[in-house]
Amino acid sequence: MGYVIQTNNLVKQFGDEAAVDAISMAIPEGEVYGFLGPNGAGKTTTIRMLLGLVKPTSGSIHIFNRNLKKERIAILKQVGSLVENPSYYPHLTAKENLEAIRKVYRAPKTRIGEVLEIVRLSDVADKKVKEFSLGMKQRLGIAIALLHEPKLLILDEPTNGLDPSGIIEIRNLIKRLPSEFGMTVLISSHLLSEIDQIATSVGIISDGKIIFQDSIDALREHAQENIILRVHDGIKASQALEGWGIKAESKDGLLYLHEHSDEYVAQVIRALVEEGIAVYRVEEQKRSLEDIFLQMTKRNAI
Numbered sequence: 001m002g003y004v005i006q007t008n009n010l011v012k013q014f015g016d017e018a019a020v021d022a023i024s025m026a027i028p029e030g031e032v033y034g035f036l037g038p039n040g041a042g043k044t045t046t047i048r049m050l051l052g053l054v055k056p057t058s059g060s061i062h063i064f065n066r067n068l069k070k071e072r073i074a075i076l077k078q079v080g081s082l083v084e085n086p087s088y089y090p091h092l093t094a095k096e097n098l099e100a101i102r103k104v105y106r107a108p109k110t111r112i113g114e115v116l117e118i119v120r121l122s123d124v125a126d127k128k129v130k131e132f133s134l135g136m137k138q139r140l141g142i143a144i145a146l147l148h149e150p151k152l153l154i155l156d157e158p159t160n161g162l163d164p165s166g167i168i169e170i171r172n173l174i175k176r177l178p179s180e181f182g183m184t185v186l187i188s189s190h191l192l193s194e195i196d197q198i199a200t201s202v203g204i205i206s207d208g209k210i211i212f213q214d215s216i217d218a219l220r221e222h223a224q225e226n227i228i229l230r231v232h233d234g235i236k237a238s239q240a241l242e243g244w245g246i247k248a249e250s251k252d253g254l255l256y257l258h259e260h261s262d263e264y265v266a267q268v269i270r271a272l273v274e275e276g277i278a279v280y281r282v283e284e285q286k287r288s289l290e291d292i293f294l295q296m297t298k299r300n301a302i
């Protein structure tokens with residue numbers, strides 16, 4: 001599988017502080033990559049480096065397997081972005097705003113209708129932008145980013161400040177882009193719930209470092225349940241189980257099992273009964289993705 005974005009030990013230092021601290025990202029083609037991290041983690045700085053707006057202190061960036069430092073203009077011709085609240089001509093219509101920018105890009109006139117259709121703004125194409133809701137303005141921003149038919153779209157917190165229906169519209173729009181247009185999308189957010197519903201792969205950044213990078217399914221696997229046994233004497237139980245080749249951690253009178261298949265749990269209980277250790281309760285504890293994210297992004301948690 002090819003990677004659309006690859007960074008190698010990318011660093012951005014502001015004075016003594018490393019806002020981005022040696023991150024190596026790998027974003028596979030055709031994915032929606034959720035770039036997740038708490039406020040101040042370094043998402044915007046990373047994105048600005050990817051777009052050639054900020055010069056890295058060290059490290060390298062390859063986009064479409066080409067070095068951004070050497071081929072910046074050629075690469076950025078194929079990248080669309082929405083990084084901060086875009087500015088429009090409020091007294092002009094959506095179509096007129098698009099037309100102004102289309103001329104700069106030298107995109108064909110027919111592209112305006114196409115991008116309005118993609119972001120579902122065709123019905124309000126002739127409405128003045130000052131009458132648009134924030135969600136409509138964000139979609140217009142995405143339409144502008146799509147004018148030159150980029151292969152990669154980079155969006156920095158595009159749902160910030162939107163109401164729930166605005167968020168759903170943006171979410172549905174982004175999800176369609178890879179399958180319908182073969183695009184790769186990088187979207188940043190500080191909300192796991194947001195990324196969970198849009199992304200197919202995830203990079204989690206905390207204090208300028210990537211602390212997790214894999215598919216969303218791999219992240220979900222971390223959310224599997226733990227099996228917890230309440231037993232008479234946790235430490236004794238844990239030692240007794242060792243003799244049966246079973247590893248179980250004992251904490252506060254509870255036993256934590258590392259596997260959770262039915263057969264495994266049955267085997268553990270059988271062993272405990274044989275050892276004469278009373279089992280009071282068997283519980284399932286599910287860690288939510290949110291718990292995992294919070295735990296991962298707590299300073300020095302990993």
Ligand SMILES: Nc1ncnc2c1ncn2[C@@H]1O[C@H](COP(=O)(O)OP(=O)(O)OP(=O)(O)O)[C@@H](O)[C@H]1O
Pocket residue numbers: 014019037038039040041042043044045046190
């Ligand atoms: N131009 C700058 N000069 C000095 N420090 C900066 C500059 N830009 C960003 N920083 C610092 O770098 C760190 C990372 O900021 P960044 O904006 O990249 O984080 P973020 O993850 O995008 O957060 P947010 O979601 O709040 O924008 C922060 O501590 C910020 O204060």
